[in-house]
Amino acid sequence: MSLDDLYKEVILDHYKNPRNKRPLDGATVSLHRTNPLCGDEITIHAVVDDGRVKAVAFEGQGCSISQASASMLTDSVEGKSVDDARGLAGEFRSMMEGKVDPDEDAFGDLVALKGVAKYPVRIKCAVLGWDVFQDALAESGTDGA
């Protein structure tokens, strides 16, 4: 396992140039959470309407893995139906657990995070944003609605 497998260029790019890292006007849900183990913080803002994630943004601070993962999340779920976004979150977790080889087309940049699975202590960094996102969906009361 080399560091290059963990810190891929695309991860460092999302870390240094995060996408959608900002507050979100008109957000229907905003949820903030810290990782109690390391203090990393992520806030997910989303506009969830008509069963669809119409817009999503994040704010936070922490390590490259947690911040890059949140940045990729915003790119990958925007515009998706809530069901599809949930499905992607589930597949992402499976990838982190080393259970599935991701469909590279569907996963896009997220594939770059696959190497994190080899560093068990860092998996929690990669899933932090997804935890917050899934709870935000639950909180916005959009169970398939």
Add this chain to the structure above:
Amino acid sequence: MATVREERGAMDVERIRKDFPILSREMAGKPLVYLDSASTSQKPRQVIDAVVEFYEEHNANAHRGIYPLGQEATDAYEGARERVAAFIGAPDPRTVIFNRGTTESINLVAHAWGRTFLEEGDEIVLTEMEHHSNVVPWQLAARDTGAMLRYVPLNEDGLIDLDAVASTITSRTRLIAMSGQSNVIGTFTPIAEIAEMAHEAGARILVDGAQFVSHNPVDVVELDVDFLTISGHKVLGPTASGGLYGRLEVLEEMDPFLGGGEMIREVFADHSTYKEPPWKFEAGTMNVAQSVGLAAAVEYLDGIGMKSVRDHERELTAYAIDRLRGAGARVFGSDDPDRRGGAVSFWYRDIHPHDLATVLGEQGVAIRAGHHCAQPLMRWLGVPATARASFHLYSTVDEVDALIDALAAAEEVFG
């Protein structure tokens, strides 16, 4: 014997390292550079052998068996108590309670002393640099008793000024509970002076010795503290070894902590009477083998001399601060090696500590990254986490150099 070696001056670190089997292994294909001793220390062969020998030759439950083997186990356990008491200068072994270490010890005091003697409006004085294990038990005790927490602020160098302590103490102060040595920035607290201030105010003093006892000569009579915690696994001992020193008359007036077997004198249907300290606080089958291992650990350290250990770490700490600064790192806490121990927290450029620790780990260098169970201190430092290198008697200048070299690898990834 300890004195003779101390007079001989500097320790032979290379010879000492040969006593620690794990230090000759590799990590990630590189020689292991273990700079996380503030988290847990490595164990010398002498400690490992003592635990093995106990299980192979003397194992039985302590304080129970009538047969000769049972007596051997009891003698080994009580002998360990005498050895640990001598290590911290406690004249009476009955003042040493064995348990899992600092966290359990502070919870013991918070329950058995706190719930008995704290009343609504009383004040517990902590400092801004405490480990969560010296914060949370007091929050719970305060919640249950109506007592309040007050915090001694740190000065700009992360040190504790006696003036700040004096202005935090009030007529309602019942206890000062503070770390003897910060696990994050190494700060030493002036223990004896604060103990005197506590007693003048009619308060008790508890010292979290998780770091302090592991790296400094300690004499509880000289320090005049009421409670001192010992984390055995940081003093080269086994995990789940350790204990609590308590002034005997204070232990006598305290409630028990855990109830159960062997801590009682007599049990009736509706009440029980309890043993004398320390056995009043040792319910159930104890960590006998671990305590025997801990005794071997402090014997090993006494053979080298804790003053020599401290002098070695003082030099390494000063060297590490210099080299880290030279490499462009921001080092937290005091620069004065006389006022701090060998836990050095830093940020290297803008690289998050978790990323740094991951990259360094692949270079064979083990450091800690995170909030170090001291979130209030992180807020004071204004960072969410730090990277921390920490030392013990087996740490070397070469290892500090290896840390600095490994920073270059991080620079390559994140630069």
